[in-house]
Amino acid sequence: MQLLHFGYHxxxxxxxxxxxxxxxxxxxxxxxxxxxxxxxxxxxxxxVQVAMVKSGLESIDELKVICMFHLIGLAMELYKVHMGSWSYPEFAYSKIGGVPLYSGFMYASVASFMCQVWRRLKMDLTGWPHPFLAITLGAAIYFNFFTHHFIVDFRWWLTAAVFIVFLRTKIYYTVRNTTYTMPLTIAFLLVGFFVWLAENIATFLDAWNYPNQQDVWRMVGLGKLSSWFLLAIISVIIVAQLKVIKAKQTKKHT
Incomplete structure (x- = not known):
C-alpha cells in the first residue's frame, strides 16, 4: 500500500x-x-498549463517557479543551439534564434515535478547549507554550462563541491502516515537519471537532435548523466530556496 500510494503521487x-x-x-x-x-x-x-492552474493542480506560486525555469531553460537553449550543441531542424513560426519557444517547457516540466512532489509528499529538508553557499554553487553550475565552451569544464569539481556542501542535507517525505528520509545527493542522482531517460525518449521523438542523431537516432550517451545531475541540483536549490523564503514570510505574517 505504501508503494502504491508513493507511486500514485x-x-x-x-x-x-x-x-x-x-x-x-x-x-x-x-x-x-x-x-x-x-x-x-x-x-x-x-x-495545458492554463488548465492545470485553473483546475487547482498547480498553484499560482508554483506557476511562478515554472515560468522562472522556462526562462532559465530558454536562455540555455538559445546559447547551446548557437554553439551547435544540438538543433531543432523543423520549421516553426515560434522559433527565436533557431530555438522553438516550447523548448522552455521541457525545463519547466522539471520544475512542475519538483513543486508537485514537494507538496504531495509533504517534503522537508534538514541540514540545508547557508543560502550563500547553495545559491553560489547553483549559479556556478548554471554558468559552467555556458563557459565550458571557452574555458576548462569544471563539472567534476562542481560535482565534488555538491557532495561536500550537501553532505549533511537530508530530504524527508511522507507516504500516508509514515515519514521516510534519504540523503539529498541521492535524490539528485535519481532525478538526473530519470531526466536522462526522458531525454532519450524526447530525442527519439525528434524534440531536438544532437549532432550524432541527425541521420539516425542513437541513444544519448551516459556522459549526459552528469549534466542532468547538475541540472537537478539547480532545480532543487531554486525550489528549496523559494520554499524557505515562503515559509519565513508565512511565519512573519502569523
Missing part, C-alpha cells in the same frame, strides 16, 4: 512531463493541419 507529479511526451509522440506520427509541429506543441502546452 509520483505519477500525478509527472503529469505535465507525460503530456509533453504525449504531444511529442502524437505530433511526430500524426500530421497536424494548418500548424507547424513546433507551433502545435507550444499551443498545446500553453493550454
Amino acid at each position: 509520483q505519477a500525478m507529479s509527472c503529469l505535465f512531463p507525460v503530456i509533453i511526451f504525449a504531444t511529442l509522440a502524437i505530433s511526430k506520427w500524426v500530421e497536424i493541419p494548418f500548424l507547424a509541429r513546433y507551433d502545435f506543441i507550444l499551443l498545446v502546452l500553453l493550454l
